[in-house]
Amino acid sequence: MTLNPADDTFAQSIRAALGEEVLRPIDPRYLEEPRRRFAGQVGVLALPRTAQEVATLVRLACDASVPVVPYGGGTGLVGGQVMGEGPAPLLISLERMAAIRAVYPAENILIAEAGAILADVQAAADEADRVFPLALAAQGSCRIGGNLATNAGGVNVLRYGNARDLCLGLEAVLPNGEIWHGLSRLRKDNTGYDLRNLLIGAEGTLGIVTAASLKLFPRPQGVGTAMFQVASPEAAIDLLALARDQxxxxxxxxxxxxKQGLQFLSEVLPDIRQPFATQPEWMVLIELGLSGGISPSEALMALYEAADHRDLVSDAVIAQSEAQRSELWAVREQIPEANRLIGSVFSHDISVPISRIPEFIERGSDIIGALGPFRINCFGHLGDGNLHYNVFPPAGHDRSEYDAQRGPIKRAVHDLVDEFSGSVSAEHGIGRLKTDDLERYGDPVKLSAMRAIKSALDPKGIMNPGAVLKA
Structure with a gap:
């Protein structure tokens, strides 16, 4: 059920405290997530402009025991941004808090408000001749607060780490409406419990991030990009080790x-130029960022020659211009869009120990094959062990025909991940999609500690109820 803020008593209390301008009519775009697996509801929609306004909103919600759902860019894939059950919530969108507050190039630090779009943060770093390396397919619309709330990963984790590793400090509103002023620029601060890392990855269940102090990095003097054909996932892992050695x-x-990802591109996005005339079974996209006068193109050629000597690779395309680099990246970046257009039966964001990835892929193929004639598009961040293991209907069929098998497919893949000592959520978070999985596969001691923390910080349970921990 949705309520009209003009007729709602709780909205009247917000209006009295902050004025009419902070409230908005309820827009349907806030009620769904990209995969349309969850439908949300909103009682009151608020777009604050300052951390103090966020604090006032949360305090009023706490006093009235109204659930609060924080909203960033709405790009999350596990339903953390929509609440479909229970009392209609206050949805707080941070989109008007999008300022880059400060940049300190000498310190390699940037301070951004939570509503800043990731691409804008990257651009602000670029203007300072620095790099903010968090890079995602949704970077043109996702917001830094949501990136931190989910501890987002992306394509550069191998070198720079997840969102958590890129954050020095936070400003955040806690569930009682108090503001934690933790926008530290310090890289060493051993003064007790680390609230920053507690809030990062909590998906808005312990508070709302309103600003962040982010790490920047020097821009590499040269960037080289290549696509290598590899004989197998085993060969790809050996190639990774060889690249890091060199x-x-x-x-x-x-x-x-x-290859399945390339076939999907051919099927639904034929304008994407593919790097090889014949689609290989497996390939890897490699990017190097080098300084000290080392030529990335020469380094990639030397890597290819060494890998060819070991029979790890059979062909390569090494970008010779920014246009060629963009074409190679377009292949990787458009695979998720092709997946969306095809329509998966179930998409898995998993991680396993890197050395066991080949075995996992082989076992997974056998397990899914036993469930039906499904197509598997397995791709992702091999360098950090994160695979997007997505299961699709047979050619000519729609995913809706296989809704009854969504549960068995997810269970089979996640059971295998657990057997391999992996994670059923590598970078997308738990949200509402995977709360049952967290209960099933999570360590009981960890879950008990998480519930205790939630109870201590949010005794009324108002912050994004039903996300991460089952309500």
């Missing part, structure tokens, strides 16, 4: 791509 931490990206 250029160390200069390896920024190492993405595994399967």
């Amino acid at each position: 250029v160390g931490e200069g390896v920024s990206t190492f993405e595994l791509i399967h």
Whole structure:
């Protein structure tokens, strides 16, 4: 059920405290998520302009025991941004809090409000001749607060880490409406419990991030990008080890791509130029960022020659211009869009120990094959062990024909992930989609500690109820 803010008593209390301008009519775009697996509801929609206004909104919600759902860019894939059950919530969108507050190039630090779009944060770093390396397919619309709330990953985790690793401090509103002023620019601060890392990855269940102090990095003097055909996932892992032996931490990206992803591109996005005349079974996208006068193109050629000597690779395309680099990246970046257009039966965001990825892929193929004639598009961030293991209907069929098998497919894949000591959520979070999985596969001691923390910080249970921990 949705309520009209003009007729709602709770909205009247917001209006009295903050004025009419903070409230908005309820827009349907806030009620769905990209995969349309969850439908949300909104009682009151508020777009605050300052951390103090966020604090006032949360305090009023706490006093009235109204649920609060924080909303960033709405790009999350596990339903954390929509609440479909229970009392209609106050939805707080941070989109008007999008300022870059400060940039400190000498300190390699940027301070951004939570509503800043990731691409704008990257651009602000670029203007300071620095790099903010968090890079996602949704970077043109996702917002930094949501990136931190989900501890987003992306294509550069191998070199720079997840969102958590890129954050020095936070400003956040806690469930009682108090503001934690933690926008530290310090890289060393051992003064007790780390609230920053507690809030990062909590998906809005422990508070609302309103601003962040982010790490920047020097811009590499040269960037090189290539697509290598590899004999197998085993060969890709050996190639990764060889690349790191040769250029160390200069390896920024190492993405595994399967032939099925290329076939989907041919089917629904035929304008995407593919790098090879014949689609290989497996290939990897490699990007190097090097300084000290080292030529990335020469480093990639040397890597190819060494890998060819070991029979790890059979062909390669090494970008010779920014246009060629963009074409190679378009292949990787458009695979998720092709997946969306095809329509998956179930999409899995999982991680397993890197050395066990080949075995996982082989076992997974056998398990899914036993469930039906499904197509598997397995691709992702091989360098950090994160695979997007997506299951699709047979050619000529719609995913809706297989709704009854969504549960068995998810269970089979996640059971295998658990057997391999992996994670059923590598970078997308738990949201509302995977609360049952967290209960099933999570460590009981960890879950008990999480519930205790939730109870201590949010005794009324108003912050994004039903996300991460089952309500």
